[in-house]
Amino acid sequence: MSSPTVLKLGGSVVTDKDAPETVDDERLAALADAVAGHDGPLVVVHGGGSFGHHHASAHGVSRTEGSGDPAAARGIAGAMEDLNRAVVGALADAGAPAVPVHPFSLAARDADGDLSLPAGSVATMLDEGFVPVLHGDVVAHAGEGVTILSGDELVVALAASLGAERVGLCSAVPGVLDADGAVVPRIGAFDEVADALGGSDSTDVTGGMAAKVRELLALDAPAYVFDADAVAEFLAGGEPGTRID
């Protein structure tokens, strides 16, 4: 298999975060056109936005705080399947060979919280010309019931196991921003942006960007953070937003 591109569509990009379980159809259709125009192996991952987060917080489930309540697992997984069907449907309408992949079916965490995500199904889909579309989900977690598996965590795991060529994160902002709100064009080491991102301590007050940058720096593939307007440029091989490498 040639090395795929991994594209994350942030939950805030594909849903209306202010309205529960509402897809941003117009933006999703525009993103789908960009994805359908891509030539080459591609994996898409989308976040939960107004679908997953509501159910996750209602059930008190996070990446580390689990629940053994099957209704919590079904509620979060079901809402994310609904969103996935909307995203896969939009991609299909635009002509992309999109197929659904539900991480709760595939992944597991051990007692240390370490994720296992077998690559065989997604790799075979790619080889057969499909575009697998994964999403943030719950995951069975030894000793915890289920915990949250975020879209960002999936991107990092897939990029590593599939030997991704490039990783793109389409977010609500046009890149990683410095203290003045300007896009940082390139990050080669965490300490270059530690001050702007709130330092290197473990408390992540910036809504996940610091943790995201750290994880992306650890990948072999270059990663880019950009907004919805730059998806086509990224998929065409361009270098929009912030390059993290």
Place this chain on the structure above:
Amino acid sequence: MSSPTVLKLGGSVVTDKDAPETVDDERLAALADAVAGHDGPLVVVHGGGSFGHHHASAHGVSRTEGSGDPAAARGIAGAMEDLNRAVVGALADAGAPAVPVHPFSLAARDADGDLSLPAGSVATMLDEGFVPVLHGDVVAHAGEGVTILSGDELVVALAASLGAERVGLCSAVPGVLDADGAVVPRIGAFDEVADALGGSDSTDVTGGMAAKVRELLALDAPAYVFDADAVAEFLAGGEPGTRID
């Protein structure tokens, strides 16, 4: 993990085979009560019935004949997700800790058609007290696009990889029937029933019972074939229908 029981609910048992995409709600509710009363690790697998088979034949997809058309993959997988949601919902309503597992997300076939079905997600769900509910589905198949992954094939693969204690197949008939239509109480070798099942040649004119018996004989665990009235008896440790061992 203690050894689970694997229970297959045939597609003809949970759906009305004569009406497209129609669940047999009454029978499903009765089966769900039996499942909810079970104590101990349990995996449920259901067939496609009037959901999967229609889409599969409309797209010309079988266990060996594949399709590279993403609309075929989405159509079959989507119909089976719908049926799975109905089955998981009925089990949940009855009080079983059921959660959905979609085999298309999890499995793959290599170029020889051999199935790989990583056991980690299902095993972790079992350890956490959930009842994973899988279903017949499509599966990415090297060189073929997608082919069909039957519920029976899943049962055999899961029983082997999870070290199942017992396997039950709830079908439309009360057991494996001899040439006179009577239930054969026990099958220890294929040649005992070869005549009644249409011989040992590769053409399976009996709707799959010959192939099913052969695969079940190869398992370490005893397998039972029975009808919907006997599910509670099987789950309570009884030996209804035909024992294949």
